[in-house]
Amino acid sequence: MNHRTILARLALPLALAALAAASVACSGQEGRRIDILAGDRPDGTMYFQPATLQLAPGEKVTFYVENQGSGDHEFESDEAGIDEVVIPAGKTRKITWTAPKSGQYPIYCDITGHRAAGMELTVRIAAP
Numbered sequence: 001m002n003h004r005t006i007l008a009r010l011a012l013p014l015a016l017a018a019l020a021a022a023s024v025a026c027s028g029q030e031g032r033r034i035d036i037l038a039g040d041r042p043d044g045t046m047y048f049q050p051a052t053l054q055l056a057p058g059e060k061v062t063f064y065v066e067n068q069g070s071g072d073h074e075f076e077s078d079e080a081g082i083d084e085v086v087i088p089a090g091k092t093r094k095i096t097w098t099a100p101k102s103g104q105y106p107i108y109c110d111i112t113g114h115r116a117a118g119m120e121l122t123v124r125i126a127a128p
Helices: 003-030
Strands: 032-040 046-049 052-055 060-067 073-077 082-087 092-098 103-108 120-125
Touching: 003 060, 003 092, 032 073, 060 073, 060 082, 082 092
Parallel strands: 032 060, 052 120
Antiparallel strands: 032 046, 060 092, 073 082, 073 103, 103 120
């Protein structure tokens, strides 16, 4: 068997092994995945679902925020150190964040009137 034949037979398994290793390495960078739905109801109220989350201090998570509403929404928290992310209607945005020290922190939509209409979720951070 010549070198080209050996390389050809090894190329696919080696490529798949490299892809699997890269996938495992990348998943650790995002931490735990948390899906959040954002939207507005016909009665004018707005929401994040779930409305509460429980995390451990220093836990790394990635929020996948899907906007099911009819207009833009935001996802932010000055108190928890989450910079404003705008989520257009029908889109999903990914936010990776590390939970701060123990406590209770709001995450909200800061568009005028949205937070008052109910668009806030509470993150409770405590040691397991």
